[in-house]
Amino acid sequence: MTGSQGNGGKAVFDGKAFVAGLSTAPGVYRMYAADDTVLYVGKAGDLRKRVASYFNATPKVTRTMAMIAQIARMETTVTRTEAEALLLxxxxxKSLKPRYNVSLRDDKSYPYVxxxxxxxxxIAVHRGPRNVPGRYFGPYPGVTAVRETLNLMQKLFKLRNCEDSVFRNRSRPCLQHQIGRCTAPCVGLVSAPDYADAVRRASMFLDGRSDELTQEVTRDMEAAAEALNFEEAARLRDLLGNMRSMQARQYVDGKVAELDVLAVAMQGSQACVxxxxxxxxxxxxxxxxxxxxNGSDDPAEVLAAFVSQHYAEQPAPREIVLDxxxxxxxxxEQAFSEAGGRRVQIKYxxxxxxxxxxxxxxxxxxxxxxxxxxxxAAQNARAESLREMLGLSRPAQRIECFDISHTMGEATVASCVVFDAAGxxxxxxxxxxxxxIEPGxxxxxxxQALTRRFRKAAEARAAEVAAADSGTDPPVTAEGAGILPDVLLIxxxxxxxxxxxxxxxxxxITGICLVGVAKGEARKPGDETLLLPDGRALKPGAASxxxxxxxxxxxxxxxFAITGHRGRRQKARTTSRLEDIPGIGPRRRASLLKHFGGLGGLKAAGAEQIAQVEGVNAALAQRIYATLHGLDPGPGAGPD
Structure with missing residues (x-):
């Protein structure tokens, strides 16, 4: 059960009066400045005692005193348990980005298997939203570790890693099968039960149940030998040997390790975990x-904030070792154990x-x-140089750049990238x-791209003003949607x-420094011309x-634009083709591609030639021809 309390007065904030009305229950408190920006978010096992500690006579560090001096109001939210307060x-x-909290900043999503x-x-590498149906193993600290794991899985269990569009259109095994890294399910060289068993064993290995898997393979090998199925016994023997040779285990105090080790280094307020x-x-x-x-120079505070925020997003291992x-x-430990359904220990x-x-x-x-x-330091020097070049009052805190990519007007994509002071x-x-639009x-x-971007910003700003006038909370918008850049590069x-x-x-929309980036005649880096808002054209040179x-x-x-364009173009060329034609299954698809040597040859054929393929009648051939050429299939377009 939760509740909230607040003090919206504009005078000097009376902390002691606010504390007097607080509950002793666990919860979360939020400090606000006069302009309603969030200064700090904290948790407490006892709200009254924790908040009171800010307003007593105990000496405090300069950063905390500066924060307290800016408080215009506070709000609290009561939670059922302290662990619930930690999660909140x-x-x-993450959502409010308070000015004085240490916050984890990580632009790269974790890779998974x-x-x-x-x-x-x-089996494949996956990064980004986990919206593809399947099991995700990880996260891994880097893509190198994921690729090593995939390489291991293919050697041991021979699972396919090809895209579905390739898998569905194979007519003969690929190189991966020839070098012994895939059992070629695309052409039926492995039975469904055998392939499913390989997937199950690979999942056991990725789950960290390699000891259990080794015992299972050993039992199956012995059973095959007793049944005089020596070929199967030899295959399992080889699998067992490969597993044991590839399990380059690293033991910690004689036990198989499942732990994270964390250390923090700081210079001033710069930190690395x-x-x-x-x-x-x-x-x-x-x-x-x-x-x-955000001004903290205490390594323990930075490390505590990292541990709390990092493992709120990622599953914690059984053991976390700190420096x-x-x-x-x-x-x-309680929060991570409850979230993971197993005991988690934190040691130092x-x-x-x-x-x-x-x-x-x-x-x-x-x-x-x-x-x-x-x-x-180099980034700061570049930002200061740009400030002088554009005549800004301060270095740009946010830069956005738009670019357009297409191939002769096909699959046009616009990109918008964002840089702040850190990159x-x-x-x-x-x-x-x-x-x-007209192609090209x-x-x-x-x-169109700029209208879609800045219309959302204008709408978000208008909603914020309306909410402030009515005294209600502003609507939730996508991250960055209501923020305007200092510099807009085109x-x-x-x-x-x-x-x-x-x-x-x-x-x-005003207050944005608009700059065009025009390539030089030779299109050489460093030869660009910057078109400034006042009509000037600058050529700073490569050394700037x-x-x-x-x-x-x-x-x-x-x-970013060309990557999106290529993806859109490839999708257009690999979808709405054979797999979308009613009456075309895997066998007919393979026959068609084999007969014409691929999709290009099939597209170049006429309906009469297509009808000559075994299993394809004239009506189906006409449907195939019409689909591949963007024509109306006509009557009788349903499957035969």
């Missing part, structure tokens, strides 16, 4: 995180192998922090599939810039740090 705190930090749910499952992962005894490698400390003590360890001040891994993680954290700080903000990248009309494509010349200016003027930042953002927009 993490959700609010995916085993799909279909008649003939495939290094994660070293072990699963089923295998070292999966490291991953460096650079959280926003220093943090607060609320019993609470975190360890010995033996664990101590060596902590030292390794700490040294890697220091190296990663030094690298990040040197690259951040790319990939979670706010957007692609726009352009439709309803880049001006119309740019106008990849193109005066025509594209004119489209951007027209869109902004129509929507009544400001132009280097513009190039970095522009190149990222180009990469």
């Amino acid at each position: 705190e993490n959700q609010l930090i 995916l085993v799909t749910s279909e008649d003939w499952p495939r 290094l994660l070293l992962s072990f699963r089923d005894g295998r070292n999966l490698g490291t991953r460096a995180f650079h959280p926003r400390t 220093r003590a943090i607060e609320d360890v019993p609470l975190l 001040n360890v010995r033996g192998d664990r101590a060596r891994y902590v030292d390794l993680a700490r040294r890697n954290a220091e190296i990663s922090l030094a690298t990040e700080m040197s690259s951040q 790319p903000v990939r979670g706010q990248y957007r692609r726009y599939n352009i439709a309803g 009309d880049d001006y119309a494509a740019m106008h 990849d193109g010349g005066a025509g594209q810039v004119a489209q951007a200016r027209a869109v902004l003027d129509t929507l009544g 740090p400001g132009l280097q930042l513009v190039q970095q953002v522009r190149d990222e927009a180009h990469r």
Whole structure:
């Protein structure tokens, strides 16, 4: 059961009076500034006692005193348990982005190993939303660890990794089968039960049940030998040998390790948290995180915030080893154990192998922090150079860039990439599939993409103003939708810039520095011309740090646009083809492709030639021809 209390007065906030009315129950508190921005979100086992600690006479660090001085009002939410308060705190930090909380900033989603749910499952790397039906194993700290795992799975269990469009249209085994890494289910060289058994065993291995799997394979091998099925016994013997040779186990204190080792390094308010992962005894490698400390210079506070937020999003291993003590360890252990359905332990001040891994993680954290700080210094220098070049009052805190990609007008896609002071903000990248324009009309494509982007911003701003006037909460919008950039880069010349200016003027959006990025005659990097809002055209030259930042953002927009265009174009060329024609099953599809040597040959054939393929009558041939050429199949288009 939850409830809330607040103090909306505009005078100096009376903390002691606010504390007097608070509950002693667990919950979450939020501090707000006069402009209604969120200063801090915290959790408490006893709300009254925790909030009171901010307003007593105990000396506090400068950062905390500065935060308290800005409080205009506070709100609290009561929860049933302290573990529930922990979860709510993490959700609010992620959604509200408070000014003084340490927050985990990670633009890259974790890679997983995916085993799909279909008649003939495939195994693949997956990154992003888990919306593909199947089982996800992970997360892994990096894509290298995932690829190594996939390589291992294919050697041991010979599962397919090809895309479904390839799988459905194979007429003979591919190279993966020839080198012994796939059993070729695409052409029926393995039975469905045998393939399903291989998938089950691969899942056991990925689940960390390799000991159980080894025992099962051993029993099956002995049973096959007793039944005088020596061929099957030899196959299982080879599988068992490969499993044992490839299980390069790393033991910690004599046990198979399933743990994460975390260490933090700090210089001032810059921090790096290094994660070293072990699963089923295998070292999966490291991953460096650079959280926003928002002024905190306490390594224990940064590490505690990381542990709380990271494992609220990712499943915790059985053991988490830290390089220093943090607060609320019993609470975190309880929350992670309840979420995972098994006991999770958090340890520090360890010995033996664990101590060596902590030292390794700490040294890697220091190296990663030094690298990040040197690259951040260069990024700051480029931002300052751009500020001087464009005549801005301060370095740009948000840069957006738009680009258009198509092939002779086909599958036009616009991209919008976002950079902040720390670099790319990939979670706010957007692609726009352009439709309803003349093919190849880049001006119309740019106008449509910018209208869709900034119309949402204008609507979000209007909704915020209306909510403020009515005293209600503003509606929830997509992350970044209501935020306007300081600098808007348009990849193109005066025509594209004119489209951007027209869109902004129509929507009544001001305060954005609009810059066109036009390529030079030789299209060489460094030869770009910047078209400024006042009509000037600058050629800073390749040595300009400001132009280097513009190039970095522009190149990222180009990469993101062309990737989306290629995906859209490929989808258009691989869908609505044979698999969508009524009456065409796997056998007829394979016969057609084999007869004509592929989809290109089939598309070049006439309906009469198609009808000559075994199992294809004249009506079906006409349907195939019409579908491949975008024609109306005519009457009788249903399956035979």
